[in-house]
Amino acid sequence: MASDPDREGEAIAWHVSELIKDTNKNLKRVVFNEITEGAVKEAILHPREIDLNLKEAQEARRILDRLVGYDLSGLIWKKVRYGLSAGRVQSPALRIVMEREREIRAFVPVNYFVLTAEMTSKSYNLSLVCTEEPHQETEAKRIKSVGEAN
Known part of the structure; x- marks a missing residue:
């Protein structure tokens, strides 16, 4: 049996196996995630029993x-x-x-202004960002003017 490799496929394999168990007692399950020659051959080399836990998980999902x-x-x-x-x-x-x-x-949008300053001297360059975000343009201009005055 090579139905899908999930709980639905496991349930399909179980139901089919129940239908044909009288004529085929040695039924095995193979699973693969891609339909390529290599994947199919690898799955055939590693057959397994039907996973009744997966089959029961499908039944539980169906009931829910x-x-x-x-x-x-x-x-x-x-x-x-x-x-x-x-x-x-x-x-x-x-x-x-x-x-x-x-x-x-x-959501209520809020205006804010990001104030930055670049300070330079002969020995260093310093980038600053205002830690208080002003919400009014007048407040931003006031903070900027105080910084420029100093």
Whole structure:
């Protein structure tokens, strides 16, 4: 059996093996991540048993999809609006997107000015940056004039 190398593929391999186990008792599973001659030959050299843990993980995912997706979507259709849906991956992902969108909409831009100064003498060059960010242009000009006066 060489279905996909994930829990879905493992479940497919298990179901097919159940169907043909009476005629093929020595069924093995091979997995590869690329369809190249080398990868396929390497997989055939290392057959293994079907991983029942992966098969059961697929069953658990399928059950969760039904519990969360089907049942919750049906409830949403009745209580909110027909056609809306919920799911075990979709719902948390949508929440993350919505929270970020709220942050973006709540953002209030603030003006600021970066004040820098270059001081030079015969022995050194010094670059300075004002540590207080003025938020008003008049404040920036005042800080600049104080620096120029000194």
